[in-house]
Amino acid sequence: MRLTGIVLAAGKSSRLGRDKLSIVMPDGKCLAAWTLEAALNSDLEQIICVVKPEDSLAWIPSVHLNVASYSITPITPDTRTRLRIAICTDYAYGMAMSLQCGILSAMAYRTEGVMVILADQPLLQAQDINRVAEALAANKRCDYAAATDGEGGKPPVAFREHMLGPLLSLSGDEGARRIMLNSKYAGTHVSLSDYCFWDADTEPELERILDYVNGLS
Known part of the structure; x- marks a missing residue:
């Protein structure tokens, strides 16, 4: 199945109070680079990374950034690369805008x-x-498949092409969870380890991530 990954990297980091994307991990790479490289190392056909206009993109390793294309560039046989940067000018209006930006870019791939x-x-x-x-x-009859830690569906979550319309109808800070809570859509859940869902929204949560990584070395 040809899926396009949409990595949402246009958040305001308001709860953490500093740019979470560029936090340096123990291996010297930035925090968001770990997520991006997981997507790039997966079987997803293309990866679209949604960013803010003011993002310097310094957190993206040069090996990936140097070969990336941009959403302002038409997709042609010469410019089609696996990583595409989509700049979301309306990111401040909520997660739905970042999601819409990524979906509109993904639609150019006929995914x-x-x-x-x-x-x-x-x-x-x-x-x-x-x-x-x-x-x-x-699961051919499912509209989506979502990861879970036992408490409902959570990202990463994959949607079939016919679900792009409902996703584009979201607004404000509504994320894909609203779609998953709608009983008219059928989904399946995949249980992942708890740490897969750890994010860096606050300093204690960031410390938990760093402590876990340091414990692996």
Whole structure:
């Protein structure tokens, strides 16, 4: 199944009070680069990274940034690359705007579906992304497949192409969860390890991530 990943990296980091994307991890890479590379190492066909206009993109490793294309560039055989940067000018109006920006960019690929991934969950692995994608492919009658920690569906979540319309109808800070809570849509859940869902919204949450990574070395 040809899926396009949408990595949402245009958040305001308001709860943390500083740019979470560029926080340096123990290996010297930035926090959001871990998530982006998990997506790039997965079986997703293309990756669209949604960013703010003022983002310097310094958090993206040069090996990926140097070969990326941009949403302002038409997709042609010469410019089509696996990583595409989509600049969301309306990110301040809520997550739905970032999601819409990514979906509109993904539609240019004539994709069979999209997978929504949050940039601030650095412990997510490529195999976790693949498991969610495989669940959607295997369950033909499902509109979506979502990861879960036992408390409902959560990102990463993959949607079939016919779900792009409902996703585009979201507004404000509404995320994909509203779609998953709608009983008219059928979904399947994939259980992932708790740490896959750890984000860096606050300093204690960031410390938990860093402590976990340091404990692996």
